[in-house]
Amino acid sequence: MRLLAALLFATLPLTGVRAEPQRIVTAGAAVTEIVCALGAGDRIVAVDTSSQRVPEVRGKPDIGYVRTLGAEGVLSQKPDLVLVSDEAGPPPVLEQIRAAGTPLVVVAGEKSLEGVAARIQTVAQTLGREEEGASLVTRANSELAALQKVVLSHPEKPTVIFLHARGGNNLMAAGTNTAAHTMIEACGARNACAGFEGYKPLSAEAFAALAPEGVIVSESIVATDAELISSVPGLAATPAGRNGRVIRVDDAAFLGFGPRSASAALQVAARFSNP
Amino acid sequence: MVWLAVLLPAAMLLAAATGAVVFNASDLWSALTAGPGAVVTDPTATNFAAILWGIRLPRVILAALVGAALALAGAAVQGLFRNPLADPGLIGVSAGAAVGAVVCFLFGWQGLWGGWLLPLMAFVGSLLSVLLLRAFNTGFEAGGTAKLILAGVALNALLGSVLGFVLYSASDSALRSMTFWTLGGCGGANWLQNGFLAVFFVAGAVVLGRHARALDALQLGEVQAADLGVSIHRVRGEIIVASALLVGAATAFAGVIGFIGLVAPHMVRLLLGGLHRWILPGSVLLGATLLVLADLGARTLVAPAELAVGILTAAAGAPFFLWLLRRPSSWSATR
Numbered sequence: 001m002r003l004l005a006a007l008l009f010a011t012l013p014l015t016g017v018r019a020e021p022q023r024i025v026t027a028g029a030a031v032t033e034i035v036c037a038l039g040a041g042d043r044i045v046a047v048d049t050s051s052q053r054v055p056e057v058r059g060k061p062d063i064g065y066v067r068t069l070g071a072e073g074v075l076s077q078k079p080d081l082v083l084v085s086d087e088a089g090p091p092p093v094l095e096q097i098r099a100a101g102t103p104l105v106v107v108a109g110e111k112s113l114e115g116v117a118a119r120i121q122t123v124a125q126t127l128g129r130e131e132e133g134a135s136l137v138t139r140a141n142s143e144l145a146a147l148q149k150v151v152l153s154h155p156e157k158p159t160v161i162f163l164h165a166r167g168g169n170n171l172m173a174a175g176t177n178t179a180a181h182t183m184i185e186a187c188g189a190r191n192a193c194a195g196f197e198g199y200k201p202l203s204a205e206a207f208a209a210l211a212p213e214g215v216i217v218s219e220s221i222v223a224t225d226a227e228l229i230s231s232v233p234g235l236a237a238t239p240a241g242r243n244g245r246v247i248r249v250d251d252a253a254f255l256g257f258g259p260r261s262a263s264a265a266l267q268v269a270a271r272f273s274n275p
Numbered sequence: 276m277v278w279l280a281v282l283l284p285a286a287m288l289l290a291a292a293t294g295a296v297v298f299n300a301s302d303l304w305s306a307l308t309a310g311p312g313a314v315v316t317d318p319t320a321t322n323f324a325a326i327l328w329g330i331r332l333p334r335v336i337l338a339a340l341v342g343a344a345l346a347l348a349g350a351a352v353q354g355l356f357r358n359p360l361a362d363p364g365l366i367g368v369s370a371g372a373a374v375g376a377v378v379c380f381l382f383g384w385q386g387l388w389g390g391w392l393l394p395l396m397a398f399v400g401s402l403l404s405v406l407l408l409r410a411f412n413t414g415f416e417a418g419g420t421a422k423l424i425l426a427g428v429a430l431n432a433l434l435g436s437v438l439g440f441v442l443y444s445a446s447d448s449a450l451r452s453m454t455f456w457t458l459g460g461c462g463g464a465n466w467l468q469n470g471f472l473a474v475f476f477v478a479g480a481v482v483l484g485r486h487a488r489a490l491d492a493l494q495l496g497e498v499q500a501a502d503l504g505v506s507i508h509r510v511r512g513e514i515i516v517a518s519a520l521l522v523g524a525a526t527a528f529a530g531v532i533g534f535i536g537l538v539a540p541h542m543v544r545l546l547l548g549g550l551h552r553w554i555l556p557g558s559v560l561l562g563a564t565l566l567v568l569a570d571l572g573a574r575t576l577v578a579p580a581e582l583a584v585g586i587l588t589a590a591a592g593a594p595f596f597l598w599l600l601r602r603p604s605s606w607s608a609t610r
Contacts, residue, residue: 064577067455076579197446
């Protein structure tokens, strides 16, 4: 009899009939945001470093950088579910967590605004919150539709540069094959830095030569709107700086392809389409 | 020597018993006796056996093997170059392994072959760097030790610029992976990897062990050593290749971990004197102990997050290194 009960317990996760997870560990800001948006934020017991900026989970135990997690550290939080973004790693550590018997789900999705719905659905299904998930997807899709409308009504594509800081004064601009590039195009603009791939340092001269009509600045460079134009060397001389078409964005929202991404794109598109 | 031999198992025991997941004594005992294949019947309980056998023990053993390999190579290189400031990285092996690994990350291949392509490329990188060293030095037979050091310097500079170029060309996500890999770490260890590393360690240790007496003779100077019957060129070649094997294999599985190869042999010399028949095994034991303890710190100090172990070895090693430079030591003559 006890053997039967033990077997039942062991196979319970396989049957799909599972109790809702009570102790969730998440890695990846977008995944954390989705869990919170679905109303399960209070079940999260630990998050990775990039998720610390999500207000609902700030201050919770930090399991480290999403790409270099530690198996024992994650397991020490006694999770009954580990939800990670597809950047999580290293792969041997994810295997170790699974081998210890803890369910680990990788939330994959296309790195685009269209991929947000797939991520929301994966998380909603794993948590058993399909209803909340569906309404979140509907909201994201309607924001996406509003964005398409704005983009279509302004066929001219301004040249835009996305600036990010990587420690100290190192200003990096986003080339192709980055989340920023995808978002710039989704906002109905053209990436002025499409000539190179990934993030590369941009000298002030090169910046002036590119003469972007719009500049998106990550919050990692400047904290308030007041210092926006003065904080980036060379910005005031560009068409973007002269016309005030400079906007500051929250990295997690703009680059994360999570629930807030569509509205972030909408804000940027609206700002750049107004003369 | 005896208590060095006792210190290592004690350190390993401590490291096995301590970690981010707290084990009390009975949990530890039941996990030990349960063995690696234990099936957990209660999904809400912490699977101590899986954590101990699948995560912690492989990691402790990896740290011990890597520490031993790096320290042994360090002792051999210091003996060969008759320079107490020598480090296995001097011959460019760690840089070669790093280049191999970052090239793997550059193309996004790190997950291929079940994750084995990454250490393989790092190891191939270290072997290629030995070949390059040989080419720069126009063979290991000709020329003196000073020429070899300079060849190593040139090789490190070349590999450094290649590394820099690869880092520049990398995509954002590859760059982050590269940065963390080069900081070094023993996470994600498994028994199969440890088995491979153990084979390389034993191979390198056997070769180097045979040259203990030759290394002693070399301390007197190359001419004197030759007069004592040491075949300088053959010994030099074998020591370099064996050290490269050790460092290459260690770096392939654990990234670039500095200072163990520099510091451990010195501490052993302070304790056991200058004979290589004691320095070599002593370095093995002490290097393993140091890295096991450093890894313990790396995974517990900021739990549940982890520090890169290379940070801890440098933080502890740098002050020691400075102290070494400052004291008027009887063994510090650089010739």
